[in-house]
Amino acid sequence: MVTAATLTLVEETPYRWRLDRRGAMRVPGIVFATQRLLPELVGDRSLEQVANVATLPGIVVASYAMPDVHWGYGFPIGGVAATDVDDGGVVSPGGVGFDISCGVRLLVSPLLRHELRPHLADLMDALSRRIPRGPGPGGVWHLSGGLRELEEVLRGGARYAVERGHGVPRDLSRCEDQGAVDEANPAQVSVRALQRGLGQVGSLGSGNHFLEVQAVDAVFDEAAADIFGLRIDQVGVMIHCGSRGLGHQICSDQVRVMAASMWRYGISVPDPQLACVPVRSPEGAAYLGAMAAAANYGRANRQLLTEATREAFGLATGTSGLDLLYDVSHNLAKLERHPVDGTERVLCVHRKGATRALPPLHPELPPDLARAGQPVLVPGSMGTASYVLAGTRDGAAFHSTCHGAGRVMSRHAALRAITGRELRQELESAGIAVRGTTQRGLAEEAPFAYKDVDEVVGCCELAGLARRVARLRPLGVVKG
DNA sequence: ATGTAC
DSSP, X not given: OOOGGGOOEEEEETTEEEEOOOTTOSSOEEEEXXXXXXXXXXXXXXXXXXXXXXXXXXXXXXXXXXXXXXXXSSSOEEEEEEEEGGGTOEEOGGGTOSSTTOEEEEEEEEEEHHHHGGGHHHXXXXXXHXXXXXXXXXXXXXXXXXXXXXXXHHHHHHHHHHHTTSSOHXXXXXXXXXXXOTTOOGGGSOHHHHHHHHTOSSOOOSTTOEXXXXXXXXXXXXXXXXXXXXXXXXXXXXXXXXXXXXXXXXXXXXXXXXXXHGGGGTOOOSSGGGOOEESSSHHHHHHHHHHHHHHXXXXXXXXXXXXXXXXXHHHHHSOOOXXXXXXXXXXXXXXXXXXXXXXXXXXXXXXXXXXXXXXXXXXXXXXXXXXXXXXXXXXXXXXXXXXXXXXXXXXXXXXXXXXXXXXXXXXXXXXXXXXXXXXXXXXXXXXOEEEOSOHHHHHHTOGGGBOOHHHHHXXXXXXXXXXXXXXXXXXXXXXX
């Protein structure tokens, strides 16, 4: 067990720090952070988690932490770890997180900020009526085919949603994996998970999930912004949500199975929350099949919320046309090919609170975006800025970057520091319309409970993980 | 994140 007290970070550059191998670590840790972010990440147990992840069988190159890293279940949130699947590499549900395929999409409208202004209150009210949110059941899509149709969602994700008329084919061209991964295995999804998922397709959930009406307030890379269709004052809608109770139940189910079967593979880990099995094992295949089903559910979820958003936008503004810029997950494991020591290997890349950031001209990119690199959507904390980044040619951490601001204060501490009523007043007086659920839910997401998103994305750019394209400021927030 | 514990 590596203890926090013995961990020492060695400065490689002002934006990149190394945790040297020691004890059972198979690879070093690499932490991307500025001097200003360092105390925040040393303040919790996330460094210890970076070191623990470095002990996993088959891990290659390094256990990475993004600048928004913070403590999580087993793996840190903001962690990236890749294992060599043909060399005993493992897959671990803790490296994906409970909210499988949690992610973000950004819709871009033809309106500018001043054109929306007279319609903003109507738009927020229309969104408030149409966007199911908060914990528990409720979703915009009532699956008339019941569990049988849910299985279609698990196989087809956003593709199935569009097939059923909930969106247009162009949406799919702007989704990671064109809206669905092919490896989903609904047979590995428990009845309980299915039951939880049945009534939640098209819902935000709670916690840090949100839907925001935003406007571009800064452009950092004119050429990329032009390719992405973003200009100053342009209005967009950002949707941040995941796979709700279904993903959570799948993670719980699979962790239990893995913890009970690890001994068969002779694997020992320094933390029981790092339960894992070889990718090439029956349990590994079961997890990846169930995880893919949850991933598709998450993509369908964001697609249905897009449809509801378009309806609200049309009603309130009389304008149609909310084009999808991109949809990308930040909680997922994927089998990808990457060079390791000069040889191309098949790796199981775990990104937990970390976003894939493909470089310009990568074959998986939509052809019309390829020159700019993959759009990376980074939601900031409530009431602050969000960013659009783009993948860089060199990248690092298997082409990954940050996923958000990163929490620094516990929900409990945030509740002690401010009331929901106070926070709502602060946001409204800053000109941000709020449509929330509970006072408590608002208070837990207070901006001071998070790192400075400007510092986080600035660090990503300086470290070469991604480059800044545009910043968006909220005009209105629908809070889960 | 999560029918915020089965």
